[in-house]
Amino acid sequence: MSSPVRQRRRQSRGPRTAAAVLLAPSTLFMSLLFLWPLGVGIGQAIHGPHGFTTDHLRQMVEDPQFWPSVRNTVLLIAVVVPVQFAVAIVMALLLRANPRFSQGWFYLWVIPLAISDLAAGLVWLSVFADQGYLNSILVDLGLPTYSWLSYQHPVTMFLCVAIAEIWRATSLVLVIVVAGMQGIPRDYEEAAEVFGATYWQRLRYVLLPQLRPSLQVALILRTVLALQTFAVAQALTGQNFPLLVGQTYHWYNTLQSPEVAAAMALVVLGLSLATSMVYLRALRDRTPGGNPR
Template sequence: MWRLIYNPEYGALNSLLFQLGFLDSYISWLGSADKALWSVMFADVWKNFSLVAMIALASLQTLPDSQIEAAKIDGAGAWQRFRYITLPHLIPSLQVALVLRIIEAVKVFDIIYVMTKGGPANKTRSASIFVYQEAFTNSRMGSGAAYAIIMVALIMILIAFYIRGLSRREK
């Protein structure tokens, strides 16, 4: 879908921006080294935004109405209610979402492979694309497997730091 949206000849994005007068000529979104990374990142954020939104919504639904009402009675404005009640309530769930997104960003493969295969000029190459290219394109299975294990170890270290931070906060 995103390759069609970003297509330099008949893509929906070029057509829309051209008709609105923002472009004089069509742009090769995935063929340009400086635009390809931003294009792939936008597609990835679009794909994963719903997960973060659902986590935040679930957290907001557990916020007790009594706290908001008490703050209103005490004279807190909308900004103060957000800053001192809503945001502190959201932070733990947003931290979970952040860890999930970091893990997903490290292992992202599908969008990049379908859209650019890591190019142009390796500007969109992620760790998982590098592992794939090392193992299958360059026929170096051993080093590809070693890089994959390093990638898993880094993710596990990140998770260990997150769990350690959670346990410290609970004490």
């Protein structure tokens, strides 16, 4: 091997070593922060008094509330996340048009971001309760009232939880989308407009493709957080609308079974990882020379 080649390799090895040394503390900290709780959770889920066991997993699956909680969680994600993205993109486009008082509208729309999950659930409970604001309005209009949160009306109970969750968390998607739009130069849209592209064509072929990285981050983050929805549903419906995280809390706190709770937490983790991988593959850059994400 020629000496210039060796010299180039030695020169490239130096920056790599320096980068590894600088990243080592953060890598170690994040590994301990994630891997240690993960190891403890897996150990609790599959370890019993006599070693390896599947009893906790069987208890979890045989729980009559397990499959309804899986169904409700998946259904909530399937309904809430697309609506939140549609609303957030529309709001971001309105702000991009720079109307009057645009900053005021932005701060107004992100107010729910500062409200905790439980507080948001209690706010909407005052709306949908039997003696809440919505039924009071119906009484004033001479219309019959309705038990929106009754277990006998699962459709309206689901809609109430979905509306509360959409109101509470759309602002998170809005902030990410607005930040992504601010990094997109207007020159591309203006050039497309000069060549005769309509507004919808500019939106589809110019703006949204450049917004893909922000949408990818927002979609992963929002879905992972939607899998953890608990306080809003708990405040509105109690145990009448079971969700995975709510059942995890129920097994850990009420039934005093941290092993089964750990098994359910692993289900949530598995769903989070699976959906994240699907999003990363579905939204990766497929353009020639693009970086696959």
